[in-house]
Amino acid sequence: MSLHTPPGHASAPLAEADRLMTVCNACRYCEGLCAVFPAMEMRRSFSDGDLNYLANLCHSCGACYVDCQFAPPHEFQVNVPQTLAAVRADSYRRYAWPAALAPLFDRNGLWIASIAALGIAVFIAGFVAWNDAAVLFGSHTGPGAFYRLMPHDTMVVVFGAAFGYAILALAMGLRVFWRDIGEPAATLAEPASLWQAVKDAATLRNLDGGGVGCYGADERPTDTRRLYHHLTFYGFLLCFAATSVATVYHYGFGRIAPYPWWDLPVVFGTVGGIGLLIGPAGLLAAKWSRDPALRDDARFGMDAAFLAMLFLTSLTGLLLLALRATPAMGMLLALHLGVVFALFLTMPYGKFVHGLYRFAALVRYARERRQMAEAPAAGG
Ligand code: SF4
Ligand code: SF4
Incomplete structure (x- = not known):
C-alpha cells in the first residue's frame, strides 16, 4: 500500500x-x-x-x-x-457517536474484552450482594423463576436503557454516514431501494465473488464464509425474535418466563443460539486462515471481539436454558445478563456497525442503479 x-x-x-x-x-x-x-x-x-x-x-x-x-x-x-x-x-x-467515544475503535478488541469482563463482574457482584446464598444457589422452577434473582422491572429498566442507548448511538452514526456520502434523507424512505437492499443483504449477493464464491486461504472459492455469515445473521435475528415473542407473552398474555422447551421463545432461542455458536466460530476460523493479502490484520482484534461476544452470548444463553432448573441457574443468569449487557453497550463501537453501514450503502446503490437504468429511457 x-x-x-x-x-x-x-x-x-x-x-x-x-x-x-x-x-x-x-x-x-x-x-x-x-x-x-x-x-x-x-x-x-x-x-x-x-x-x-x-x-x-x-x-x-x-x-x-x-x-x-x-x-x-x-x-x-x-x-x-x-x-x-x-x-x-x-x-x-x-461515524462514531458521540465522537468522544471514537477512540474505542482503537485497540477495539481490548476495549470490548474489558467492557465484557466488567459487565460480567458487575452482574455477578450484584447477584451476590442482593440475594441470599439460599436463593442464589437454590433451584427455582416455574413461572417467575428468573425474577426471584433479579426483579423483572429492574431487568426491563437496565436492559431497556442499554438497548435504547445503543439504538440512539447507531442511528446517530448512520446519520453521519448518510451525510458524509452526500445522500438525501429521502432515499432511506424509498420502498424500491429499501426492498432491493433487503434482498441483497439477506442473500449476501455481493459476497459470492461474481457467482463462484468467496476466497479464503487459497485461490479456490467456496461458499463457506457466506454460510457462516448466514448462520450468524439469522441466528441473531432468531434470538431477537425469541426475546420479542417473550415480551409479547409477558405484557400481552401475562405468561411469565421461563417457558417450556416446545414454546416459541425457547425454540427460536435454541435454533438461533446454535446458529450463533457455529456461525461466529466458523467466521473466526475462516478469518484466521485467510490469505494474508486479503486480511486487514490491524483490525483483527475488532472482528474477533465481536464474534467472541456473539459466541459468548449464545453459549451462556444455551447453558442457562439447559441448566435452568438446577442450582447453577443463579450464576449462569448473572453471566448471561452480564454478557448481553456488554454486547448492547458495545454494539455502536465495534464490528456490529458494519451491518448498518453496509445496508445503507446497498440502499444508495439500489437507488443509483435504478436511476441509471431509467436514464436512457427518460432521454429517449
Ligand atoms: S470490491 Fe470487495 S466485494 Fe467486490 S469483488 Fe472486490 S473484494 Fe469482492
Ligand atoms: S482487474 Fe479488477 S481490481 Fe484489477 S485493476 Fe482491473 S478492475 Fe481493478
Whole structure:
C-alpha cells in the first residue's frame, strides 16, 4: 500500500483507495463481480464520502484481488479488498457517536474484552450482594423463576436503557454516514431501494465473488464464509425474535418466563443460539486462515471481539436454558445478563456497525442503479 498521502484526502487509506479506483475505472475488468465496480463506474473522481460509500459496499469476497492482473508483485500494487477494508474500518471510527467515544475503535478488541469482563463482574457482584446464598444457589422452577434473582422491572429498566442507548448511538452514526456520502434523507424512505437492499443483504449477493464464491486461504472459492455469515445473521435475528415473542407473552398474555422447551421463545432461542455458536466460530476460523493479502490484520482484534461476544452470548444463553432448573441457574443468569449487557453497550463501537453501514450503502446503490437504468429511457 502506498504510504504517501496526496492532498484532498483525510487519510492514507483513502488516498490509496482513490488511486486504486482510478486504476480500476480505466481497467473495468471486474465490473461483474459485485456492486463496488458498477458504483465506481458512475463516478469520474472520488471524494472521501464516495470512497467510504464504496468501501462499505465491498463485502471482502477477495475475487477482485485473485482476478487482478495488476495485483502485487505488479508495480501497480492493486489490492482492492485490503485497501477498502482499511477505509471501511476507519469509517466506523469517523461515524462514531458521540465522537468522544471514537477512540474505542482503537485497540477495539481490548476495549470490548474489558467492557465484557466488567459487565460480567458487575452482574455477578450484584447477584451476590442482593440475594441470599439460599436463593442464589437454590433451584427455582416455574413461572417467575428468573425474577426471584433479579426483579423483572429492574431487568426491563437496565436492559431497556442499554438497548435504547445503543439504538440512539447507531442511528446517530448512520446519520453521519448518510451525510458524509452526500445522500438525501429521502432515499432511506424509498420502498424500491429499501426492498432491493433487503434482498441483497439477506442473500449476501455481493459476497459470492461474481457467482463462484468467496476466497479464503487459497485461490479456490467456496461458499463457506457466506454460510457462516448466514448462520450468524439469522441466528441473531432468531434470538431477537425469541426475546420479542417473550415480551409479547409477558405484557400481552401475562405468561411469565421461563417457558417450556416446545414454546416459541425457547425454540427460536435454541435454533438461533446454535446458529450463533457455529456461525461466529466458523467466521473466526475462516478469518484466521485467510490469505494474508486479503486480511486487514490491524483490525483483527475488532472482528474477533465481536464474534467472541456473539459466541459468548449464545453459549451462556444455551447453558442457562439447559441448566435452568438446577442450582447453577443463579450464576449462569448473572453471566448471561452480564454478557448481553456488554454486547448492547458495545454494539455502536465495534464490528456490529458494519451491518448498518453496509445496508445503507446497498440502499444508495439500489437507488443509483435504478436511476441509471431509467436514464436512457427518460432521454429517449
Ligand atoms: S481490481 Fe484489477 S482487474 Fe479488477 S478492475 Fe481493478 S485493476 Fe482491473
Ligand atoms: S466485494 Fe469482492 S469483488 Fe467486490 S470490491 Fe470487495 S473484494 Fe472486490
